[in-house]
Structure formats: structure tokens, C-alpha cells
Amino acid sequence: MKAVVLAAPGQIEVRTLPDPAPARDQVVVRVHACGICGSDLQLVDGTLAGAAYPFVPGHELAGEVVAVGADVADLRVGDRVAADPSLPCGTCAPCRRGAVNLCRRFGVIGASVDGGFAEYVALPARNAYVLPEQVSYAAGALLEPFACVVHGFQRLAPPAGSAFLVVGAGAIGLMLLELALRTAPAEVVAVERHAERRAVAERLGARAHATVAEALATRPEGFDCVVDATGVPAAVEEAFDTVAPGGRLLLFGVARASDRVRLAPYRIYRDEITVLGSMSVGHAFAPALELVAGGAFELERLVTHTVGLEGFAEAVELLRRGEALKTHVIPSLVDGSGAASAR
Template sequence: MRAVVVEGPHRITTTTVDDPTPGPRDVVIAVAGAGICGTDLHVIDGDLEGTIYPIVPGHEFAGTVAEVGSAVTEFAVGDRVAVDPNLFCGECHYCKIGRGNLCERYNALGVIADAGAAAEYCTAPAGNCYLLPEPVSLDHAPLIEPLSCAVHGFDLLPGRIGERYLVYGAGTMGLMMAQLARFAGAAEVSVVDINTERLPVAAALGADRVAASADELDRPEGWEVVIDCTGAVPAIEDGLTRVRKGGTFQVFGVAPEAAAASFSPFRVYKDEIHIVGSMAVLHSFGRAVDLMAKRVIDPDVMISHRFGLDEYAAAVDLFRQGTGRKLQIQPGK
């Protein structure tokens, strides 16, 4: 089959590799689409702890079941599925206390170990596959994985209706968080991004107010919930100052591992600010499937570009420039 292979840091090719063979409890999926995200850049650049090369990237994907292992009864050839790429060991301390996303042997298809979905076919454990309900198209379904990360983020927020949200970053994740905030009953959702070209889309997707900086939003008392979806230290430092007394700041965007940000511990103490991280997916994939079916996010706006397998390197270059929203690889294209 044809597949994108990252041979090592900064070395990407599209080449022919062996077709996958399923283990007894595996499903082989003919990939319809695989989204590109910041994590793929870390895999390509070699700055992620644990990635084993060579690796086929691609962890946000969906497709059609092409083959099932000998012990799989719950899926059949032709089923349309989305795949939770996260692989938890089930044996470590964190898995045993129900926090598999903090697994000591955390693994994810296309991120840590071979093989991901930037290929014609991809193998996944049956337990990680989710049947797509009728309203969700294969074109849209690769958005379920990032949406499941956003749903996990919301699981860690206070979840009170009628509060004001401020989201940093109008890229794919910021736009998803803003749409979820609306759906979750926010009184008002504001989105800031220094790349002002992205702001009209945020407004079109339902953000009440958009701006290049929170200063323009003139809300000196601050916001009950502030979510950083940029991973950029200046945004994180600014965002922390915008949290209302008793409010919550979420670190959702992925900052570089060595980055450091400063904040006022006195203010966190005195104003009882909650600071909470959110990492990947936990018990949230099935709910993301249902939210996609309900069109809580607008998939047509969220996917801005589609590329064939041979165009993977060009797609990555475009993504690095901050162009568009979700870029998707479609092996059949």
C-alpha cells in the first residue's frame, strides 16, 4: 500500500510499504481521511518524547473496515468507523485509577509507535473503533478525534451554564472549544487571535466577540473561564491575568516542553484561580461521535483543505504557515 513515512526527524516520504495484517482483535481500516495537527509536526520534527522511527503519522482518522481479525465479531467489512488512536496499557497506576491518558506507557497510533493513518490502510484494536452514525460523513469524521480532546477539556472545566468564556487562538482547537462553550450554555464566548485573518471565521461560528487582544474586549473584571488553545507563552501569560476571581484557566494548547511562563502566585491564592491542564482523550470519544452527529461543530467550516498522500509534505508546509483550519489527507484523492 501507499503510505507517508517519517523516516526520522524532518525526513518525510510517500512510499510503498507492506499491507497491514490484523491481529486477532484488530480491524484494518481503509482510510478515508486523516487530519493533520500540531502533534504531527512534533512527530515530523522529532521533538516528541518517545516517538519510534520510522513511523507512519496520522492519528485523527476515519474510514471503512476492510478486514477484521479472527476474534472480532462487533465489526464487519464495510462498516464506517472513526478511531480513537490512544492506546493505554491498562496495567499501570494511572490506568488502574481510570486516568489512562496519563498512562506510564502512553502510546498512540501514528504518534509514538507505528502505524498511523496517513496511508491507504491502518490497523487499530477493535476496542478503539467507533461505528459512525448515519449523519456523520467519512469526510467529516476525522474531526471526531480532535473534538474528543476538546470534550475532555470540557470535562475538566467547572461546567456551569451562564458564564463567560475567553478562548485564545482561532485555529481548529480554539474554534472547537468556542463552539462547545456555546453548546454548553455559555453566557458569552469571546475569541482572541493575533492572526486577525482568523477572526471572521470565529465570529461566523458563533463567537459573540472577537479581537486581536483581550484589551479590546474591555472586561476589567475578567472571564469566568479562560482557555488557551495556542500553547504560546505570551498568550498563556496574558490569559492568566484575564481570569475573573474564582475562575478557571485551562492550558489546552501544547506549549514547547522547555517553555516557561510566569504568573502571580499571590493572585492565584487571593482570587482562588484554578489552573487546569487537559491532555488528549479520556472517556470522551463516544461523546464526540454523538456531538458530531448533532452538528455541535460545523464540519464544513472546520475542514479547509484536502490533499492526496503524495501531497503530504506540501500540506505540512501549508499547516506550518498557519493557513486554513483543519487540513486533511485523503488517500483516495
């Protein structure tokens, strides 16, 4: 099979690898769509821990089961599935108390083992969720980031009537806005420097501003729930300064492990501000699938570009420049020129 391989940091190759065969507890999935995520940029750059170079990246995948291992009872060849890429060890202290996303030996399909930027991927059957008929492969490949958003939202637990601010309206920020608009918050605002992304946020029903200062000018008392969806230290510092007394700041964007920010401890004390983190999917994959299957979310609208495997390297640069919202790699697409085609 053909697959994208990160041979080493900064080294993207398309290689021919042996077709995977399923272990006893695994299925093999023919990949129909696999999304490129901000964290894939860090894997390309070598700044994210836990990657086992050389490996096949891709953790936002959906496809069709083409082989099942001897011990797999609940999946059949032909099933349409999406994958939760989480591989908790199951035996460390956080795993034992059910906090699988905090696993001390957390593995991820597409980082610690080969992932979905390939024609085929082998994965544990328990990681595969069958897609109802009405959920497309494109939506299926968006379930992983959406599940992360659902988990983050559960952590934030915005009280009814909150003013909600998302800094960064990329694919994740837009999903956060959409979830906020359909639940408790009374006011939903985005800060995003790219005009096209602001337009998407506005189409969803949010108010959008180019800078944090502009957003704060419309609401000097601050926002009850603020989410940083950039992972950029300067943006996190600005986001912190917009939190209203008694409010909450959720750090959703993936910063580099070496990054540091300057926050005023006096404000955390005086205004009882809560700073939260949100790591990965947790137990939110099934609830996310239920929300999408219910028809209230049309995640496919976030897919702005599709490429074949050969187009991966160029698509990574497109995402880096902020020109793509969500790019799906479709392994069956043959893009000889490597050009990402906009949808």
C-alpha cells in the same frame, strides 16, 4: 500501500510499505480522511515525546473496515469507522483507576505505532467506533480533536453564566468556542491574530479580537473561564492575566516539554485561580460521537484544505504558517503537483 513516513525528525517521505494484515484483535481500515494536527508539526520536528521513528503519523482518521482479525466480533468488513488513537497500557496505576489518558506508558496510533496518513492502517477493534450514516468521513476524522475538546470542556466545567475566553481560534479553538456557545457560558470571546479565523469565530456567534489586551479592554474584570488553545508560552502568560477572581485557566494547547511560563503566584493565591490541564481524549470519544451524530455540530466546516499523501509535506508548512484551519489527507487523492487544494 503508499504511506507518509517520518523517517527521522525533519524527514518526511512517501514510501511504499507492505499492506497491513490484522492481528487477532485488530481491524484494517482503508483510510478515507486523516486530519493534520498541531501535534503532527511537533512530530515532524521531533519535539514531542513518545514517537517511534520511523513511523507513519496520523491520529485523526476515519475510513472503511476492509479486514477483521479472528477475535473481532463487533465489526464487519464495510463498516464505516473513526478511530480513538489512544493506546493506554491498561496495567499502570492511572489506567487501573480509569484515568487512561494519564497512562504512564501511553501509546498513540500515529506516533508510537503506524497511523492514518496511509492507504491502510491496522488498529485494535476496540479503538474503532462505527459512524452512523449521517456522519461523513470528514466529520469522522474530526472526532478525535473534537473528543479532546469535549474532554477539556468536562475538565473546565464552565458554570452557567460564565464569561468564556479562548486564546487561539485554530481548529481546536473554534471547536471550543462552538461547544461553549451551545452550553452554559453567557459571553463567548476569541482572541486570534489571523483575520480569517476571527471571521469564522464571529460567524459561529463569538466575539473576536486580535489581541488579549483588546479583549480585556471590553471586560476589565476578566473572564471566568479562559482556555489557551495555542501552547505558546507568551500566550499562556497573557491568558493567565485575563482570568477573573475565582476563575479557571485551562491549558489545552500543546507546549514543548522544555517550555516555561511566568505566572504570578500571588494572583493564584489572592484570587483563588484554578489552573487546569487537559490531556487527549480520556473517555470522551463516545460522547463526542453522540454530539456530532445528533446534528448540532457541523465539524466539516473546519476543513479548509484536502491533499493526497504526496501533498502532506506542503500541507504541514501551510498549517505552520497558520494558513490552513484543518487539512485532511485523502489517500485516494492524487496530487501530482503536491499542491494543497483549498475547498
